[in-house]
Amino acid sequence: MDPRVHEHAEILVDWSARIEAGDNVVLSVAEGAHDLAVAVAEAVGERGANLVATYDSEELARAYLRGHDGEFDSNPAHELALVENADVYLRLGGGRNTTATADVPSPTRQAYRRARTEIREARMDTDWVSTVHPTRSLAQQAGMSFEAYQEFVYDAILRDWESLAEEMAQLKTVLDEGSEVHIEKSETDLWLSIENRTAVNSAASVVYDSHNLPSGEVFTAPADAEGTVFFDIPMTVDATRLRDVQLTFESGEVVDYTAEQGEAVLREILETDAGARRLGELGIGMNRGIDRVTDNILFDEKMGETVHLAVGRAYDACLPEGESGNQSAVHTDLITDMSEESTLSVDGEVIQRDGTFRWESGFAGGT
Amino acid sequence: MDPRVHEHAEILVDWSARIEAGDNVVLSVAEGAHDLAVAVAEAVGERGANLVATYDSEELARAYLRGHDGEFDSNPAHELALVENADVYLRLGGGRNTTATADVPSPTRQAYRRARTEIREARMDTDWVSTVHPTRSLAQQAGMSFEAYQEFVYDAILRDWESLAEEMAQLKTVLDEGSEVHIEKSETDLWLSIENRTAVNSAASVVYDSHNLPSGEVFTAPADAEGTVFFDIPMTVDATRLRDVQLTFESGEVVDYTAEQGEAVLREILETDAGARRLGELGIGMNRGIDRVTDNILFDEKMGETVHLAVGRAYDACLPEGESGNQSAVHTDLITDMSEESTLSVDGEVIQRDGTFRWESGFAGGT
Known part of the structure; x- marks a missing residue:
C-alpha cells in the first residue's frame, strides 16, 4: 500500500479525531475508499477503539432511493441508535462516479434528508471528521490525471x-x-x-x-x-x-x-x-x-x-x-x-x- | 446488471426475509457483493423498509484485528444498539480472497468472538438471512471457472x-x-x-x-x-x-x-x-x-x-x-x-x- 495512505490514516485518527481506547467508532466507507478504510481500521485497532464500518455506496443509495416511494420513516431506530452510541464518526469519501446519484429525483432526495434530521444531529454530536481518499473519479472531476490528483490530495492533507x-x-x-x-x-x-x-x-x-x-x-x-x-x-x-x-x-x-x-x-x-x-x-x-x-x-x-x-x-x-x-x-x-x-x-x-x-x-x- | 442478481435479491427480500414496510434492515456487504447489495437496496426501498449498510470487508477486519492488542471491549454499545434495533439482518457474503484473514492470530480471532456474544445473540433475534454473491474468489475456492460458478450458485438459489x-x-x-x-x-x-x-x-x-x-x-x-x-x-x-x-x-x-x-x-x-x-x-x-x-x-x-x-x-x-x-x-x-x-x-x-x-x-x- 502507498505509505501516504497510512500517513493519512494516522493524521485522521490522531490529529483529527483524537481516537482513544474504548471509543466507539463508526467508519463510513465510500465505494472507492477501501484502501484508506483498511489503513484506518488498523490505526483504530492499534488505539484500542471499537469499530463498525458502514458502506456508503452512492450506487446503493441511488437504488434504494429510486426504489422507495418517497414517504420515508423518520430517523429509523437502528441507524439512530448506532450514531447516538458512537463517540467518533469518520466519513471516508472517495466514490467511483461523482454523478452516481444524478437520476435520483430531487424531491426524493430532500424527503430522505428531512426524514433524517435527528440522525444528522446525533452524528454532529460525535467527534466527526470527513476526509477523502483519492480516486480516479475525483481526479476526473478535477480534470487531472490520477497520479497528479493523488499528489494534490496528499499535499493538502499531509502537512504541519x-x-x-x-x-x-x-x-x-x-x-x-x-x-x-x-x-x-x-x-x-x-x-x-x-x-x-x-x-x-x-x-x-x-x-x-x-x-x-x-x-x-x-x-x-x-x-x-x-x-x-x-x-x-x-x-x-x-x-x-x-x-x-x-x-x-x-x-x-x-x-x-x-x-x-x-x-x-x-x-x-x-x-x-x-x-x-x-x-x-x-x-x-x-x-x-x-x-x-x-x-x-x-x-x-x-x-x-x-x-x-x-x-x-x-x-x-x-x-x-x-x-x-x-x-x-x-x-x-x-x-x-x-x-x-x-x-x-x-x-x-x-x-x-x-x-x-x-x-x-x-x-x-x-x- | 445480470437479471439473476435481481431475481436473487427478490427471493432474499420476499421469500427469505419477508421484508415489509417500516422494517429496520441491516445489510452486511462483503467486499465482492456490491452488485447484489445494489439490487437488494432497490428491493428494500420498494418494500418501504429502512436501510443501513455495513461494510464487512475481511481486509478491514484483518487490519483491525492485527492492529488491536487483543483485549477487546465486550459488545460495544454502538454496534449492539444497531443490531438490537434491527428487525432484519441480511448478510451478503462474497469476498475477493477466501484467505484474506489467514494471518490473524487465532487467539485474537477467538477473543474478538468471545467479546461479541451479545451482539451475536441480538443478530440471531432478528429475521436474519445469510446468502452469497458469486465472486471470482469463491469460484477459485470451488476449483471452477467464474461463469460455471455463477451457474452453480444461481441453480442453487433461484428455485421453487x-x-x-x-x-x-x-x-x-x-x-x-x-x-x-x-x-x-x-x-x-x-x-x-x-x-x-x-x-x-x-x-x-x-x-x-x-x-x-x-x-x-x-x-x-x-x-x-x-x-x-x-x-x-x-x-x-x-x-x-x-x-x-x-x-x-x-x-x-x-x-x-x-x-x-x-x-x-x-x-x-x-x-x-x-x-x-x-x-x-x-x-x-x-x-x-x-x-x-x-x-x-x-x-x-x-x-x-x-x-x-x-x-x-x-x-x-x-x-x-x-x-x-x-x-x-x-x-x-x-x-x-x-x-x-x-x-x-x-x-x-x-x-x-x-x-x-x-x-x-x-x-x-x-x-
Missing part, C-alpha cells in the same frame, strides 16, 4: 497542522472581536452581522471544532445578511453543475437568486425548508497548499484567497451558549474568488485586499 | 422453495417423532439423542426458522452424543483447510479428535469455550440442486446425500420452550458423505441408506 493553526488564529481573533463583515468585489456588495458569534479556527481537528481533513479555513455563523454576492467558483452539488450563482439577501433571507447553470438545483436547495434560505456559515479559505479548484467542496472551500458562504445549517461551535442558530436539513457552500479587485473588511477596516491579509507582506492597506 | 419445503417436511416428521439417531459408515458409529427436540425444515425462509439462502436441509439440536464420527468432506474454516476430521464423543462431549489436515485450527475451535466441545446441530442435506462440493459451508452442508454436525451453539428453534441448549461463541459445521455404504437410522429404523431416503424409489430398506 499545528503551524497552520497558529497562522489562522490571527483571523479568528479579528472575527471574534468584530461585529460586521463587508465583502466587496465585482457584482458583490454584502454586509454580514457576526456580533456575538465565535469563529472556528478550522485546523482539521475536533479539538478546534474542525471536522474536515484537509481543512484550513476560519469560519463563523452570520446572524444577519444584507446585499448581493456573486459566486464565481463553479461547483457540483447533488451531481449537478452550479455556476455563477448570485444571491440577494434582505434581513438575512435570500429574496432573489440566479445561476448561469444549475438554477433548478439551486431552487430545490433553497426550498428545502425555511432555514435553507438563510446563511449558516461564512468561511475564509486560508490553505494555500490547496492551489487549484478541483470541484470538490472539501478542498475548494479551504483554498487560499477565497471566501465561501453556506445556506442552511449553522455549526453550534459558532453560536453563543444556548442559542440555536440557523436550522436546516441542508448546508450548501458557495465560493467566491477574493484574489483580485476584492476587499474583506471587518468593522470598517480592510482585513484582506486582493487575497492578501493585513499581516502578510504586500498588503496594500486602506479602508 | 415451496416445493422443496414440502419434500423436506417428511424428514422433519420422522425426526420430531424420533428419540435416537444412529449414523453408521466407515470409521463412523455415532448415536445421538434427539428426544424432545424439534427439527427445522430449512426452506430458506425465516417463517421456517431457516436463515440461509440457499438452504435445503433438515436440522435439529442433539441433546447427547456417544461414539465416533468421521468427516470425509474437506472444508476451509478460519482460512485454514480442514480435512478428514474424526471426533469421538462421550456423554455429549468431544473426548478425542484428529484431523489429517488443520488439526491446530480444530483444536482452537474446540477450546474456544465449554460449549465448543458439544454438538449444536445435526443437519441432513436434501438440496440435490447442489451437486458438488465447492468448499463453502453455505452450499456444502445442504448438498443431497450428506449429513453434517456442528460443534458449538444450538439454534433456539430446535429446543423445547424455556430450554437454552448448547451455548458457545462458535458454530462450526463438519460434513460426512452418506452416498455410499452408509445408513442413517431413527429409533432403529433405517431412514436413509446409501443416500436414498425410504420414501424415494430405489430405497433398499432394512434395519
Whole structure:
C-alpha cells in the first residue's frame, strides 16, 4: 500500500479525531475508499477503539432511493441508535462516479434528508471528521490525471497542522472581536452581522471544532445578511453543475437568486425548508497548499484567497451558549474568488485586499 | 446488471426475509457483493423498509484485528444498539480472497468472538438471512471457472422453495417423532439423542426458522452424543483447510479428535469455550440442486446425500420452550458423505441408506 495512505490514516485518527481506547467508532466507507478504510481500521485497532464500518455506496443509495416511494420513516431506530452510541464518526469519501446519484429525483432526495434530521444531529454530536481518499473519479472531476490528483490530495492533507493553526488564529481573533463583515468585489456588495458569534479556527481537528481533513479555513455563523454576492467558483452539488450563482439577501433571507447553470438545483436547495434560505456559515479559505479548484467542496472551500458562504445549517461551535442558530436539513457552500479587485473588511477596516491579509507582506492597506 | 442478481435479491427480500414496510434492515456487504447489495437496496426501498449498510470487508477486519492488542471491549454499545434495533439482518457474503484473514492470530480471532456474544445473540433475534454473491474468489475456492460458478450458485438459489419445503417436511416428521439417531459408515458409529427436540425444515425462509439462502436441509439440536464420527468432506474454516476430521464423543462431549489436515485450527475451535466441545446441530442435506462440493459451508452442508454436525451453539428453534441448549461463541459445521455404504437410522429404523431416503424409489430398506 502507498505509505501516504497510512500517513493519512494516522493524521485522521490522531490529529483529527483524537481516537482513544474504548471509543466507539463508526467508519463510513465510500465505494472507492477501501484502501484508506483498511489503513484506518488498523490505526483504530492499534488505539484500542471499537469499530463498525458502514458502506456508503452512492450506487446503493441511488437504488434504494429510486426504489422507495418517497414517504420515508423518520430517523429509523437502528441507524439512530448506532450514531447516538458512537463517540467518533469518520466519513471516508472517495466514490467511483461523482454523478452516481444524478437520476435520483430531487424531491426524493430532500424527503430522505428531512426524514433524517435527528440522525444528522446525533452524528454532529460525535467527534466527526470527513476526509477523502483519492480516486480516479475525483481526479476526473478535477480534470487531472490520477497520479497528479493523488499528489494534490496528499499535499493538502499531509502537512504541519499545528503551524497552520497558529497562522489562522490571527483571523479568528479579528472575527471574534468584530461585529460586521463587508465583502466587496465585482457584482458583490454584502454586509454580514457576526456580533456575538465565535469563529472556528478550522485546523482539521475536533479539538478546534474542525471536522474536515484537509481543512484550513476560519469560519463563523452570520446572524444577519444584507446585499448581493456573486459566486464565481463553479461547483457540483447533488451531481449537478452550479455556476455563477448570485444571491440577494434582505434581513438575512435570500429574496432573489440566479445561476448561469444549475438554477433548478439551486431552487430545490433553497426550498428545502425555511432555514435553507438563510446563511449558516461564512468561511475564509486560508490553505494555500490547496492551489487549484478541483470541484470538490472539501478542498475548494479551504483554498487560499477565497471566501465561501453556506445556506442552511449553522455549526453550534459558532453560536453563543444556548442559542440555536440557523436550522436546516441542508448546508450548501458557495465560493467566491477574493484574489483580485476584492476587499474583506471587518468593522470598517480592510482585513484582506486582493487575497492578501493585513499581516502578510504586500498588503496594500486602506479602508 | 445480470437479471439473476435481481431475481436473487427478490427471493432474499420476499421469500427469505419477508421484508415489509417500516422494517429496520441491516445489510452486511462483503467486499465482492456490491452488485447484489445494489439490487437488494432497490428491493428494500420498494418494500418501504429502512436501510443501513455495513461494510464487512475481511481486509478491514484483518487490519483491525492485527492492529488491536487483543483485549477487546465486550459488545460495544454502538454496534449492539444497531443490531438490537434491527428487525432484519441480511448478510451478503462474497469476498475477493477466501484467505484474506489467514494471518490473524487465532487467539485474537477467538477473543474478538468471545467479546461479541451479545451482539451475536441480538443478530440471531432478528429475521436474519445469510446468502452469497458469486465472486471470482469463491469460484477459485470451488476449483471452477467464474461463469460455471455463477451457474452453480444461481441453480442453487433461484428455485421453487415451496416445493422443496414440502419434500423436506417428511424428514422433519420422522425426526420430531424420533428419540435416537444412529449414523453408521466407515470409521463412523455415532448415536445421538434427539428426544424432545424439534427439527427445522430449512426452506430458506425465516417463517421456517431457516436463515440461509440457499438452504435445503433438515436440522435439529442433539441433546447427547456417544461414539465416533468421521468427516470425509474437506472444508476451509478460519482460512485454514480442514480435512478428514474424526471426533469421538462421550456423554455429549468431544473426548478425542484428529484431523489429517488443520488439526491446530480444530483444536482452537474446540477450546474456544465449554460449549465448543458439544454438538449444536445435526443437519441432513436434501438440496440435490447442489451437486458438488465447492468448499463453502453455505452450499456444502445442504448438498443431497450428506449429513453434517456442528460443534458449538444450538439454534433456539430446535429446543423445547424455556430450554437454552448448547451455548458457545462458535458454530462450526463438519460434513460426512452418506452416498455410499452408509445408513442413517431413527429409533432403529433405517431412514436413509446409501443416500436414498425410504420414501424415494430405489430405497433398499432394512434395519
